[in-house]
Amino acid sequence: xxxxxxxxxxxxxxxxxxxxxxxxxxxxxxxxxxxxxxxxxxxxxxxxxxxxxxxxxxxxxxxxxxxxxxxxxxxxxxxxxxxxxxxxxxxxxxxxxxxxxxxxxxxxxxxxxxxxxxxxxxxxxxxxxxxxxxxxxxxxxxxxxxxxxxxxxxxxxxxxxxxxxxxxxxxxxxxxxxxxxxxxxxxxxxxxxxxxxxxxxxxxxxxxxxxxxxxxxxxxxxxxxxxxxxxxxxxxxxxxxxxxxxxxxxxxxxxxxxx
Numbered sequence: 607x608x609x610x611x612x613x614x615x616x617x618x619x620x621x622x623x624x625x626x627x628x629x630x631x632x633x634x635x636x637x638x639x640x641x642x643x644x645x646x647x648x649x650x651x652x653x654x655x656x657x658x659x660x661x662x663x664x665x666x667x668x669x670x671x672x673x674x675x676x677x678x679x680x681x682x683x684x685x686x687x688x689x690x691x692x693x694x695x696x697x698x699x700x701x702x703x704x705x706x707x708x709x710x711x712x713x714x715x716x717x718x719x720x721x722x723x724x725x726x727x728x729x730x731x732x733x734x735x736x737x738x739x740x741x742x743x744x745x746x747x748x749x750x751x752x753x754x755x756x757x758x759x760x761x762x763x764x765x766x767x768x769x770x771x772x773x774x775x776x777x778x779x780x781x782x783x784x785x786x787x788x789x790x791x792x793x794x795x796x797x798x799x800x801x802x803x804x805x806x807x808x809x810x811x812x813x814x815x816x817x818x819x820x821x822x823x824x825x826x827x828x829x830x831x832x833x834x835x836x837x838x839x840x841x842x843x844x845x846x847x848x849x850x851x852x853x854x855x856x857x858x859x860x861x862x863x864x865x
Contacts, residue, residue, distance in 0.1 A: 611657060611735055615650045616724050622646055623720035627712045636699070636711050637692035639719055641682035644675040646723040647730060654734035661739045663746065667807060670753055671730060674800060677757075681764050726801075726824050728817040729808035736811050745810040753803025759785060759860070760796030767793070779847045788860040790851065794833045795858050798825040834858060 622642070630636045651671045655664050690696070698714065699707045766784040785792035801821040808814035828834065834857055841848045854863045 608735075611654055611731070615653055615727070615731060618649055618653055619646050619720045619724050620717075622649065623716040624712075627716040630711065630716075631708050634704075635691045636695040636707075636715050637686065639715055640692070641679050641686060643719055643723060644678040644682075646720065647671055647727050648675040650724070650727045651730045651734050654731045657735065658737045659739075661736070662742055663733055663736070663740050663807070663810070666742070666746065666750070667730065667733045667804075670750070670804070670807070674753075674757055677761060681768075685768065722823075722827070726820045728820040729805045729814065732808045732811050732814050732817055740810065743810070745806060749803050749806035749810070751803075752806055753800045756796045756798070756800030756803055758796070759799065760793050763793035763796060779845050780841075780851045782851055782855070785860065786855075787863055788856060790838065790855050790857050791828075791834050792860060794828040795860060798828050798858075801825070829858060 623639075623646075626639055626642055630638050648671050651668060655668060686692075691699070695711075695715070698711070702710055763785045766786060767781060770778075770781040789795055798821070801824045805814075805818060805821045808817050838848075838852060838857070842852065854865075856863075
């Protein structure tokens with residue numbers, strides 16, 4: 607990695623987030639940022655990889671990032687189609703006032719998410735920028751297995767939740783079947799797990815182990831900032847059966863439910 611490559615990656619993310627912000631001002635919908643966040647990682651990876659010859663490890667990385675980012679992008683894009691602005695952002699718009707939020711959102715949402723994407727993409731940039739050709743070994747195989755497990759859990763959990771929402775079951779307020787029987791947030795658990803797979807791949811590079819704060823930050827965000835804690839509080843307050851579901855079901859890691 608060089609400062610020039612890091613600067614280019616930061617610049618690309620900034621351009622993307624600025625364009626999305628401008629579009630959000632026109633649409634009056636800040637939540638358009640959510641589907642596109644994963645694409646920022648693909649852009650950064652492809653940019654870093656384009657500066658040196660394609661190696662087996664790079665090809666593996668681009669494939670992993672591409673499969674993850676495009677699936678998540680499509681899932682969130684289709685889920686948000688025809689819906690109003692996400693309630694989280696709508697509340698911020700009411701709190702700060704529409705006459706100010708149009709420009710405040712650039713810093714609070716778009717610039718912040720861009721900065722997070724840049725920091726969390728450290729393992730991806732590390733592998734994508736390497737110049738020496740390395741073969742695939744035990745570490746790479748372990749990385750693929752961890753990534754595949756996380757990706758599968760996230761994709762299946764998203765599909766099960768979308769099916770539950772589109773085909774409501776009489777008397778069932780909370781999804782407690784499939785993967786959701788073993789975790790209240792299996793999609794977030796899968797997301798965290800696949801990022802540790804990315805880190806394992808980077809660990810095969812020189813100093814790649816030093817990018818461990820990236821998956822640690824992603825896991826923390828999923829647990830404490832934008833995921834588990836906020837959703838649990840909201841669902842407990844709005845769904846009568848959710849408190850019992852919380853008592854029986856693991857918050858994050860897949861585990862058998864309590865009786």
